[in-house]
Structure formats: structure tokens, C-alpha cells
Amino acid sequence: MPALPKELLEKVAATKVLVVGAGGIGCELLKNLVLTGFADIEVIDLDIIDVSNLNRQFLFHKQHVGKSKAAVATESVLSFCPTANIKHHHNSIMSPEFGVSFFKQFSLVLNALDNRAARNHVNRLCLAAEVPLVESGSAGYLGQVSVIKRGVTECYECTPKPAARSYPGCTIRNTPSEPIHCIVWAKHLFNQLFGEADIDEDVSPDMADPEAQQKNGQEDGAVDQPAANGDAPQTNNSSSNAERMSTRKWAIDNNYDPKTLFNKLFNEDIRYLLSMSNLWKKRTPPIALNYDSLPDEHPGSSSSSSASSARGHAGSGIKDQVVWTPMTCRDEFDHAVATLRDQLSKKEDGHVLVWDKDDETAVHFVTACANLRAYVFGIPLKSLFDVKSMAGNIIPAIATTNACVAGMIVMEALKIVDGRIDATRSVFISRLPNPRGKILVDQIPDKPNPKCYVCSEKSEVFVKLNTNAFTVKQLEDKILKQTLNMVAPDVELADGSGTIIISSEEGETTALQDKTLAELKVVDGSRLQCDDYMQNFELSLIIIHCQDFKDGIDFVIITDIADLKPKEADEEMPKEEEDVECVVASEVMPPETVGLKKRRTADSDGPDTKRARISDQMGD
Ligand SMILES: Nc1ncnc2c1ncn2[C@@H]1O[C@H](COP(=O)(O)OP(=O)(O)OP(=O)(O)O)[C@@H](O)[C@H]1O
Numbered sequence: 001m002p003a004l005p006k007e008l009l010e011k012v013a014a015t016k017v018l019v020v021g022a023g024g025i026g027c028e029l030l031k032n033l034v035l036t037g038f039a040d041i042e043v044i045d046l047d048i049i050d051v052s053n054l055n056r057q058f059l060f061h062k063q064h065v066g067k068s069k070a071a072v073a074t075e076s077v078l079s080f081c082p083t084a085n086i087k088h089h090h091n092s093i094m095s096p097e098f099g100v101s102f103f104k105q106f107s108l109v110l111n112a113l114d115n116r117a118a119r120n121h122v123n124r125l126c127l128a129a130e131v132p133l134v135e136s137g138s139a140g141y142l143g144q145v146s147v148i149k150r151g152v153t154e155c156y157e158c159t160p161k162p163a164a165r166s167y168p169g170c171t172i173r174n175t176p177s178e179p180i181h182c183i184v185w186a187k188h189l190f191n192q193l194f195g196e197a198d199i200d201e202d203v204s205p206d207m208a209d210p211e212a213q214q215k216n217g218q219e220d221g222a223v224d225q226p227a228a229n230g231d232a233p234q235t236n237n238s239s240s241n242a243e244r245m246s247t248r249k250w251a252i253d254n255n256y257d258p259k260t261l262f263n264k265l266f267n268e269d270i271r272y273l274l275s276m277s278n279l280w281k282k283r284t285p286p287i288a289l290n291y292d293s294l295p296d297e298h299p300g301s302s303s304s305s306s307a308s309s310a311r312g313h314a315g316s317g318i319k320d321q322v323v324w325t326p327m328t329c330r331d332e333f334d335h336a337v338a339t340l341r342d343q344l345s346k347k348e349d350g351h352v353l354v355w356d357k358d359d360e361t362a363v364h365f366v367t368a369c370a371n372l373r374a375y376v377f378g379i380p381l382k383s384l385f386d387v388k389s390m391a392g393n394i395i396p397a398i399a400t401t402n403a404c405v406a407g408m409i410v411m412e413a414l415k416i417v418d419g420r421i422d423a424t425r426s427v428f429i430s431r432l433p434n435p436r437g438k439i440l441v442d443q444i445p446d447k448p449n450p451k452c453y454v455c456s457e458k459s460e461v462f463v464k465l466n467t468n469a470f471t472v473k474q475l476e477d478k479i480l481k482q483t484l485n486m487v488a489p490d491v492e493l494a495d496g497s498g499t500i501i502i503s504s505e506e507g508e509t510t511a512l513q514d515k516t517l518a519e520l521k522v523v524d525g526s527r528l529q530c531d532d533y534m535q536n537f538e539l540s541l542i543i544i545h546c547q548d549f550k551d552g553i554d555f556v557i558i559t560d561i562a563d564l565k566p567k568e569a570d571e572e573m574p575k576e577e578e579d580v581e582c583v584v585a586s587e588v589m590p591p592e593t594v595g596l597k598k599r600r601t602a603d604s605d606g607p608d609t610k611r612a613r614i615s616d617q618m619g620d
Pocket residue numbers: 020021022023024025026044045046047052053069091092093094112113114115118397
């Protein structure tokens with residue numbers, strides 16, 4: 001590459017840059033930046049180096065495994081460019097200390113992240129701090145770089161991203177038909193037993209399954225619990241799913257005894273499913289497993305040779321690519337349960353294990369459970385390698401793609417530093433050459449979407465839900481955090497009462513979280529003022545009450561305000577609308593009936609005070 005003009009080189013050297021992420025793209029990017037002449041850099045990454053990173057994250061070597069990515073990346077870059085001024089943070093960019101004032105120090109932010117939550121967050125902070133952002137990503141052979149500048153280009157959230165693929169709860173809990181259904185169930189089971197338990201990730205038979213309840217002779221929803229299930233851990237077998245008992249509590253009460261757990265999961269629950277006869281009218285019914293008599297050969301195979309090699313994890317194939325026999329799965333299950341139980345017992349009170357595709361025991365647990373379930377339902381079994389890649393949603397990372405993306409980031413960064421934002425482009429690496437023979441395709445960045453609830457002037461979102469059933473906690477978790485990507489929302493009724501229903505201060509609104517919205521006077525047409533001080537982001541949420549939700553869907557977000565809004569009357573409710581941009585399916589838990597309790601007003605202790613409190617703690 002020809003040397004940069006002197007004037008640009010000077011600008012480059014004087015530019016303060018933030019690199020977010022020191023993984024596959026981030027390592028290449030840091031190396032490129034210093035070689036280009038950038039000399040004032042801060043880098044942040046929350047992770048430590050894993051052995052699996054070494055094949056493509058070339059700033060890291062074997063001796064660095066277990067150390068901070070940000071620290072080692074900095075050290076490695078300084079070893080070949082000792083004059084650079086690089087500061088590192090071993091932390092998440094979503095931590096409160098990296099707020100708008102932190103972002104304002106930089107002339108440029110470069111993302112090298114791998115997840116949507118962090119990308120959304122950085123997008124919002126760059127918009128708030130008015131710092132240009134270069135966003136990037138890679139997936140196998142595909143790569144992409146785009147420039148985001150407030151008021152000039154579209155932001156990361158101007159175009160809704162497709163929802164992550166999810167599977168209907170009934171399929172996962174009652175009628176799996178593909179290996180992925182069993183893998184999802186096994187990951188949910190890991191969380192129920194050892195991790196952050198989520199009510200939407202229940203693993204026990206679902207009596208509310210509409211198919212099971214079809215009136216057809218006997219109503220399956222009304223069958224008596226089979227005797228073997230009488231002391232079932234997750235006694236959610238009423239059609240309302242109202243009486244849930246914690247799977248975790250049951251497991252603890254049984255000291256995580258692997259055989260007891262096995263019997264419950266792969267025998268008693270399966271016999272219970274079998275009693276829901278409607279489910280098996282057109283499907284092959286599952287088989288309940290017996291802990292003491294499992295085959296040591298693969299389903300359908302008459303020889304046990306492959307089985308014995310699999311059990312010892314030896315044989316000619318690569319160890320992780322051997323498919324375990326049902327008996328090996330049981331042994332692996334026993335071992336993994338015992339190990340995870342020990343790991344959990346060493347945690348401080350209230351702390352749990354976190355599923356990680358790079359944690360060997362966690363992957364062994366999921367592989368064993370997924371395969372035992374697959375065996376129960378006559379679904380093909382998968383190797384540890386396959387389960388790991390399916391459970392981790394892994395598209396193999398390719399070092400050369402990351403290298404190209406990192407190069408493309410620097411090219412766009414140089415245009416920004418040179419004051420030529422109009423010359424920036426969105427650049428894509430495609431899999432096959434286009435008709436003009438190009439693999440790298442660029443396009444002029446799109447303009448901001450005037451309807452974007454993140455970067456447009458009017459941040460309004462409509463949400464349809466059943467105010468009599470939807471709880472405050474569900475509003476916070478499913479809508480504000482999981483769907484609208486807020487991190488620490490404060491929510492106030494915009495009816496002049498100043499009632500705060502959700503506070504980002506821990507414990508402040510805990511007493512309200514199980515109340516339904518209707519109980520807090522949030523009804524059809526209510527407007528909620530939502531504020532995330534960490535993202536400097538405000539949003540009006542307008543509630544549309546809707547009683548009839550089906551198929552496990554319990555709310556619908558509508559962001560296309562213009563089509564919904566009657567021309568004159570702001571307060572009038574929008575009509576039914578098909579322009580739905582996001583649907584999240586889950587079950588609705590029956591609400592508790594408790595009375596309305598008014599909270600403090602914004603004047604007395606509003607989000608502004610909170611912001612000040614946080615900066616006090618930081619000492620700035
Ligand atoms: N909130 C965050 N704050 C700071 N760094 C983050 C955050 N979220 C993700 N990262 C970092 O972004 C980097 C993304 O890099 P990459 O896509 O190569 O992921 P990886 O974890 O290194 O690899 P793989 O996921 O394939 O094992 C990771 O190092 C990750 O730790």
C-alpha cells in the first residue's frame with residue numbers, strides 16, 4: 001500500500017480511537033491500526049483467551065491462554081510498535097462506567113464484536129456521543145463493514161434484524177422431531193439445573209400444548225398424572241401451568257443424584273408424555289428409558305464394535321466426532337452431572353453456572369442429554385463435535401475473512417479521519433464473485449430511517465399485549481431488554497402521576513414486578529416513558545391492549561408509527577395493523593393479584609439523579 005500523504009498521516013497519529021472487541025477481527029484490526037500510524041488507541045474486551053482462539057487470533061499464543069484478551073493484545077502490539085499509546089480495559093463495553101462521557105473522548109469507534117446486544121449498545125452510545133462508528137462482522141466467508149454517523153447514515157438499528165431462530169415451546173418440551181430440538185432442550189435443562197433458570201425454558205412435559213388438549217374422546221389435558229410422576233419435580237401439569245415447582249429445588253433436594261435425575265427426565269417424564277395420547281396419533285411415540293438396560297450400540301446397528309470404541313473415546317475417528325451409544329451417553333450424563341454439581345456447590349450463594357460452548361463438561365452434559373432424548377424420540381444421535389457446533393450456533397470463523405474485514409475497517413476509518421464521510425461505503429465480502437467478477441462489493445450507506453426508534457427524533461414504539469396478563473417483569477425482560485435492547489431501563493407512567501413502575505436501581509421496584517400492567521393502571525392507550533441512562537436513550541412505549549393471543553405469542557411490537565397513527569388525534573388508538581416487525585413467542589404466566597402501589601415521582605429521585613449517583617461512584 002502506498003504511504004499515506006503526510007497531512008493524513010498527521011491526522012491519523014492525532015486521532016484517538018476506541019476498538020471494541022479483541023477477538024478474530026479485533027486482533028487483526030489492532031495490528032493494522034498501529035501499522036497504519038494510529039498511535040492513540042484504547043481497546044476493550046471482556047473475555048480471556050481460550051485455546052480455540054489461537055488458530056486465528058494471531059496476537060495470542062499458547063502461553064497466553066487464560067489471560068485477558070485486551071491486555072495480551074495490547075502487549076503483543078506494543079512488542080512490534082513500542083511507541084504506540086495503547087490503553088486496555090478488561091471489561092464489558094456495556095458496563096456503566098463506559099457511558100457517554102467515556103465515548104466522547106474518542107474521534108472514532110471501531111467495533112469488532114460478535115453479538116447483537118453489545119453492537120446495539122455501542123450504536124446508541126456513539127449516536128448519543130456523536131462519535132462516528134465503524135461497524136463490522138464476519139460469518140464464515142462472508143464479511144461486512146459499515147459506517148454509522150448520526151444524522152448522516154442509517155444506524156445499526158434503523159433496519160430490524162431478523163429474530164434469532166427459535167422453536168415452539170411445545171416442540172421442545174413434548175414433540176421433538178429433529179436433533180436441534182433435543183439440543184435446545186438439553187441447553188434449557190443445563191440452565192434449569194445449574195444456570196440462570198428461565199421460565200420460558202421449562203423442560204418438563206407441557207400440558208398446555210393445544211394439540212394434547214384437543215377434545216377427542218378423552219381430553220388429554222385432563223388426564224391424571226401417572227403414578228410414576230406423582231412426585232415429579234416440575235409439577236406444572238395443570239393446563240394453566242400455574243403450579244410450577246423449581247427443577248433446581250427438586251434436584252438439590254435429591255442431591256443431584258444422577259440416577260434419580262435420569263429416571264425423572266428419560267423415564268417418568270416420557271411416560272407422562274405417552275399418556276398425552278393425542279400427541280402420538282400421527283407420530284411415533286417415544287420410548288421411556290431404563291437406566292440399567294441401555295444398549296451399548298447405535299440404534300439400528302447389530303454390531304457393538306463401533307459402540308465399544310465410542311465408549312472409550314478411542315477408535316480411528318477423531319474423538320469428538322464419534323457418536324456415543326445410549327449407554328455411553330448415560331455414563332457421560334452421570335459424570336457431567338456430578339462435576340457440574342461440584343462446580344455449582346463451589347459458587348457463592350446466588351451465583352450459577354453459565355453455559356459456554358467451550359466448557360468441556362457443559363458440552364458433555366448437553367451432548368449426553370440431547371442424545372438420550374433423541375434416542376427416546378427415534379431421532380438420529382449426534383457427535384460431540386456436531387452438538388457443540390449446533391449448540392453454539394457456530395459458523396466456523398475464517399482467519400482470512402477477518403483479515404479482510406479488519407483491512408476494510410481501516411480503509412473506512414481513514415476516510416473519516418480525512419473528513420471525507422461522504423466517501424465512506426458499506427462494503428460486503430460475498431461468497432461468489434458478482435457479474436463483474438467482484439468479491440468485495442460496496443454501496444453508498446443508506447440514509448437514517450426516519451421511523452427508527454433509536455436514531456430518529458421521535459422515539460415511539462407501540463406494543464400490543466394483554467394488560468390483564470402481562471406482568472411488569474415481563475415488560476422489563478421480554479420487551480425492554482430482550483426486544484428493545486435496553487440495558488438498565490427506568491419506566492414511568494406518562495400520565496402526569498410520576499409513578500415509576502420499573503427502576504434501574506436494584507430492589508427499588510421489586511415489589512411491583514409480579515403485578516400485571518392493568519393492576520398498575522397501564523391500560524389500552526397508556527404511554528410509558530422509558531429511559532436508559534446507560535445508553536442515554538429515551539423511548540415512549542404506547543400500549544395497545546389485546547386479549548387474543550395464540551400459539552404462545554404474548555406480545556407484538558409495532559415500530560411503524562406513521563402507518564398506525566391517526567392523522568389528527570394522537571391519543572386515539574391505532575387500528576389493527578399487519579406491519580409487524582417483531583414477534584416474540586412465549587407463554588404468559590398467570591398474574592398474581594396484588595394491589596396498586598404508587599412509587600416515588602421523577603422529581604424526587606428521577607433518572608437524572610441516578611446518573612449523577614453513578615458518576616459519583618466512578619469519581620469523575
Ligand atoms: N460486551 C462486550 N464488551 C467487550 N467485548 C466484548 C463484548 N461482547 C463481546 N466481546 C468480545 O468481542 C470479541 C469478538 O471476537 P470473536 O467474534 O472472534 O469471538 P471469540 O469469542 O474470540 O471467538 P468464538 O466466539 O469463535 O469462540 C470477543 O473477544 C468477545 O470477548
